[in-house]
Amino acid sequence: MASVNLLLIICFTFIFSPCISAASDSKGFSTNLIHIHSPSSPYKNVKAESLAKDTALESTLSRHAYLRARQQKALQPADFVPPPLIRDKSAFLANLSIGNPPTNVYVVLDTGSDLFWIQCEPCDVCYKQKDPIYNRTKSDSYTEMLCNEPPCLSLGREGQCSDSGSCLYQTSYADGSRTSGLLSYEKVAFTSHYSDEDKTAQVGFGCGLQNLNFVTSSRDGGVLGLGPGLVSLVSQLSAIGKVSKSFAYCFGNLSNPNAGGFLVFGDATYLNGDMTPMVIAEFYYVNLLGIGLGVEEPRLDINSSSFERKPDGSGGVIIDSGSTLSIFPPEVYEVVRNAVVDKLKKGYNISPLTSSPDCFEGKIGRDLPLFPTLVLYLESTGILNDRWSIFLQRYDELFCLGFTSGEGLSIIGTLAQQSYKFGYNLELSTLSIESNPDCGL
Numbered sequence: 516m517a518s519v520n521l522l523l524i525i526c527f528t529f530i531f532s533p534c535i536s537a538a539s540d541s542k543g544f545s546t547n548l549i550h551i552h553s554p555s556s557p558y559k560n561v562k563a564e565s566l567a568k569d570t571a572l573e574s575t576l577s578r579h580a581y582l583r584a585r586q587q588k589a590l591q592p593a594d595f596v597p598p599p600l601i602r603d604k605s606a607f608l609a610n611l612s613i614g615n616p617p618t619n620v621y622v623v624l625d626t627g628s629d630l631f632w633i634q635c636e637p638c639d640v641c642y643k644q645k646d647p648i649y650n651r652t653k654s655d656s657y658t659e660m661l662c663n664e665p666p667c668l669s670l671g672r673e674g675q676c677s678d679s680g681s682c683l684y685q686t687s688y689a690d691g692s693r694t695s696g697l698l699s700y701e702k703v704a705f706t707s708h709y710s711d712e713d714k715t716a717q718v719g720f721g722c723g724l725q726n727l728n729f730v731t732s733s734r735d736g737g738v739l740g741l742g743p744g745l746v747s748l749v750s751q752l753s754a755i756g757k758v759s760k761s762f763a764y765c766f767g768n769l770s771n772p773n774a775g776g777f778l779v780f781g782d783a784t785y786l787n788g789d790m791t792p793m794v795i796a797e798f799y800y801v802n803l804l805g806i807g808l809g810v811e812e813p814r815l816d817i818n819s820s821s822f823e824r825k826p827d828g829s830g831g832v833i834i835d836s837g838s839t840l841s842i843f844p845p846e847v848y849e850v851v852r853n854a855v856v857d858k859l860k861k862g863y864n865i866s867p868l869t870s871s872p873d874c875f876e877g878k879i880g881r882d883l884p885l886f887p888t889l890v891l892y893l894e895s896t897g898i899l900n901d902r903w904s905i906f907l908q909r910y911d912e913l914f915c916l917g918f919t920s921g922e923g924l925s926i927i928g929t930l931a932q933q934s935y936k937f938g939y940n941l942e943l944s945t946l947s948i949e950s951n952p953d954c955g956l
């Protein structure tokens with residue numbers, strides 16, 4: 516309803532310009548993604564055990580547990596499972612600016628949650644960040660959101676009403692960090708490549724006033740939720756008629772700190788790849804039909820019902836920006852792992868470690884030339900994973916599988932998404948997938 520009204524107002528106000536152009540010419544908002552270890556990243560000097568490479572497995576598993584709990588709507592306040600956010604080398608930060616006058620903010624992308632929040636002065640507890648923290652009292656475009664507004668209502672039990680009728684949000688993460696504050700409106704500016712005349716939008720965001728237990732190693736300025744909920748930026752931008760309800764991103768080489776990427780909101784013309792249908796529920800589900808090792812090889816012997824979303828809402832396969840590794844149900848993981856290990860043994864004379872059967876001695880770059888491509892066969896398209904996406908170099912001379920085993924929900928993680936552009940069209944419920952090794956726009 517809101518978007519219809521806005522369009523009417525635009526058409527009425529600019530009665531002499533063609534109405535249609537307001538929608539179809541708005542090419543979208545984009546911003547560059549910056550590798551968290553990039554020379555230009557504000558957090559490049561945060562060592563954090565070089566981002567705890569060895570936590571990739573743990574953090575992926577705890578995220579899996581959280582996503583499954585949310586999926587089963589089992590989250591009661593008493594047994595709230597906090598959403599783990601991956602702050603290891605898989606993290607890319609989006610560069611946005613907020614307020615008038617503008618302040619730069621660097622936020623982590625998260626398709627598994629909806630809220631966009633940043634640290635917000637004057638705050639009760641703010642953690643130290645390199646760039647100046649956004650100060651709401653300095654900005655003349657800041658306004659508080661009321662409890663009865665749709666983004667606030669959509670927060671569910673993460674939202675509350677203050678005595679004065681302002682919308683309060685609260686969210687916490689698996690590492691014990693949490694943020695709470697005011698859901699507010701502010702002007703957000705993108706580094707648009709498409710629409711130089713209007714790079715800004717007034718959107719709801721979480722103004723973080725108590726940002727607790729954020730340790731040095733997790734010092735991002737906030738989180739950009741990309742989920743399908745009403746409060747997410749993509750939903751809001753389309754609700755106010757700024758862009759079509761779609762977004763796309765591309766993560767460059769995760770192992771290369773100089774790799775970039777992009778995030779773009781709106782405009783279906785930039786969603787060019789082969790399309791696969793998507794089911795939009797609490798997450799973004801795709802139809803994974805099978806898996807193969809070697810493009811020319813037959814598919815592995817996997818019963819595709821392992822990937823099906825069950826009538827009770829469990830199971831299924833999602834694309835997630837917050838899991839480093841992929842997760843498959845045990846019976847699938849078993850088959851894929853065996854195929855990969857078999858290839859390593861026969862073709863490369865490399866055997867799994869007895870102490871850690873998913874890990875191997877060696878270097879991906881040096882020891883695995885011509886390793887076959889792992890193919891994820893999706894309905895109408897597929898994702899090709901080379902050795903850099905099949906494995907993760909954990910230590911100097913130790914690499915491990917880039918996927919693991921978990922009951923129920925399957926996850927296609929960020930390792931498997933590298934060097935592809937994923938275009939989420941929330942209106943048509945399609946996901947377009949396009950190989951884009953350099954993540955060029």
Ligand SMILES: *[C@@H]1O[C@H](CO)[C@@H](O)[C@H](O)[C@H]1NC(C)=O
Nearest residue numbers: 549555556557610612619706
């Ligand atoms: C982020 O964007 C701002 C404004 O567009 C720009 O000045 C700044 O250099 C960017 N930061 C990085 C690390 O690229």
Ligand SMILES: *[C@@H]1O[C@H](CO)[C@@H](O)[C@H](O)[C@H]1NC(C)=O
Nearest residue numbers: 636637638650651652653654
């Ligand atoms: C925020 O801005 C106000 C108004 O300019 C100023 O008085 C206040 O000191 C600022 N707070 C911080 C923490 O910078």
Ligand SMILES: *[C@@H]1O[C@H](CO)[C@@H](O)[C@H](O)[C@H]1NC(C)=O
Nearest residue numbers: 768769770771772880901903
């Ligand atoms: C990714 O980056 C690493 C480290 O710079 C490099 O060794 C590797 O070749 C890159 N992978 C691809 C596919 O370009």
Ligand SMILES: *[C@@H]1O[C@H](CO)[C@@H](O)[C@H](O)[C@H]1NC(C)=O
Nearest residue numbers: 816817818819820821822823
């Ligand atoms: C696949 O699994 C389903 C459910 O477990 C079972 O009903 C079906 O017979 C299996 N199909 C094959 C070909 O094994």
